[in-house]
Amino acid sequence: MAEKRRKVGNPLALAVLAEMVIEPMHPYEMGRRLQEHGKDRSIKYNRSSLYMVVEQLVKAGFIAERETVRDTQRPERTVYAITDAGRAELYDWMRELVAEPKQEFPQFGVALSLLAVLSPEEAVTLLQRRLTALTAQLDEVTGLITESTDRGLAWIFLVEEEYRRVMLDAERRLVTDIVQSLQQPEYVRQWHEVMGRHT
Amino acid sequence: MAEKRRKVGNPLALAVLAEMVIEPMHPYEMGRRLQEHGKDRSIKYNRSSLYMVVEQLVKAGFIAERETVRDTQRPERTVYAITDAGRAELYDWMRELVAEPKQEFPQFGVALSLLAVLSPEEAVTLLQRRLTALTAQLDEVTGLITESTDRGLAWIFLVEEEYRRVMLDAERRLVTDIVQSLQQPEYVRQWHEVMGRHT
DNA sequence: AGGGGAATAGTTGATGCTGACTAGTCGGCT
DNA sequence: AGCCGACTAGTCAGCATCAACTATTCCCCT
Missing domain, CATH: 1.10.10.10 (Winged helix-like DNA-binding domain superfamily/Winged helix DNA-binding domain)
Incomplete structure (x- = not known):
């Protein structure tokens, strides 16, 4: 326990x-x-x-x-x-x-928790670059899974790749949503308002 | 680059x-x-x-x-x-x-890649325990987000919690799916077949 | 017959990380 | 007026990590 x-x-x-x-x-x-x-x-x-x-x-x-x-x-x-x-x-x-799930500290979580140091415009550009990379990784994992399944590899040996795939997919969705939000003037206004004090 | x-x-x-x-x-x-x-x-x-x-x-x-x-x-x-x-x-x-997304090595990925050392029955029990824990964590994060939003905290300061929420949710779905699969005789048969050599 | 690359097998130095410890100060209770 | 617990602030020894290095053998090409 x-x-x-x-x-x-x-x-x-x-x-x-x-x-x-x-x-x-x-x-x-x-x-x-x-x-x-x-x-x-x-x-x-x-x-x-x-x-x-x-x-x-x-x-x-x-x-x-x-x-x-x-x-x-x-x-x-x-x-x-x-x-x-x-x-x-x-x-x-x-x-x-x-x-027992254990607290971990993924790099992207760090980046998001400090996202405010960047400008909203730059954040959008960078997140779009990430999106491209994520899509490539997703394709790679998906390819690996289909190929292995076709070769008759047992399901139990692919479950960790399935995990990777699911996590990548979820992250991609989230990043897409963030980019969407950052393109709505309302959010950008809020960002600048909050950041106004420094910089 | x-x-x-x-x-x-x-x-x-x-x-x-x-x-x-x-x-x-x-x-x-x-x-x-x-x-x-x-x-x-x-x-x-x-x-x-x-x-x-x-x-x-x-x-x-x-x-x-x-x-x-x-x-x-x-x-x-x-x-x-x-x-x-x-x-x-x-x-x-x-x-x-x-x-730039960077390859990381989450603990659960390690566990899944070695899942075959356990018996399918035990795996199910353990995964169900994980499911309970994941649900509790999800509730916690969701609570934190709603509470903070209500207190008027700017969206940009919550994006990292949103990330955590999305990842937890995706993991929970995956674990649910694995448990489902492991309860289908077809999968269990395959597992034993593959593992038959040793143990 | 010899030279170069790939594979095999392991060691080490330099740096990074953290649990446990030290040590002073404040406030409040008795 | 004295003690206790919480907070403030920092140090350190010991273990963990990994890039770079050493060294041997295999085998293919010419």
Whole structure:
């Protein structure tokens, strides 16, 4: 119920645990799979963070070193396996993430909360640029979804892209509405009135 | 056009610059205003980060120490003022934030991309819990918006709450849809089929 | 047979962030 | 006249992050 502070908080750690539930693995391999399955579109992936996170997971007792292989060629690879504590952490963390929405701070929210520093006219121009970009992103995601569905990829693996699509669509609608409002003299008058004090 | 790496990247720095465009100020005061105007709902605020960010802004030449006041009582306060470079940075940064959507990694996206580690039945239960929480948050935001509008607060100061409302609403719809899908045997069958290999 | 690019695998330094702590002051209650 | 809690204001140690770097091997082209 209450939210605990995770010993390892980086979402990449969650992905690592999820990979290791399937089979023991060395870090580089985890990264490779993450990218291969496009998980890096939803989880910020960075190789150095990966090694960091693996180290932290070991310290926390969620994974353990299994063996160090050097198969005649290639650099040395350390293979890790998930522990019982790690499995417990994975499920507990997943449950929390799914069931409890957490306050986040999207960049665009920051921009909107300070929108008043710009002039209404400039805001309109900039928001229209955003609209173009959003439309492009929407097309990209929609394309990816249709293409994957056609290739017979199971629905469960596309739900995160569907999420992205829905959020992009909602944002696009909102931006369109704001642009509309900013073109009505009534709103612009109010803006200038409020901002009159400074600048 | 191209995105530069900001010398100071913390969004709190942007809020600081925006406050200082109005008048010179000491850090604590900036923090107080941020909270007073509810900007801390959109911008992650933390006192220690604030002092950090001010230091960074000084180093980058975006703000400058103006005077150190000790008015007989209270601890020493250092007042800072924005520089021309700072003003330029503020506008440039705002333009980028408004016009160019940036890839972010919301927690729920992470959860969805790994949803398959849970059982469909548990996923449904958890998503229903999320639904309740989302509805509560929606009510809160909607309440805040109506109340503020009634008090005559200008529309421009509520646009960030409107953004939050729209996003929450879209997420709620999506979660509802997912729950619906997960209750159709066809989808559950597919899930088990795909997951059959491991676990 | 050798040179260059891509892939494999991992390390490190420099910087950023924040929870926990310090420390003075005001006001009010008793 | 003394104590408590809230507010004001700032500092700091420790952990997290990531761009850039190192180093080895594979394999294709000429």
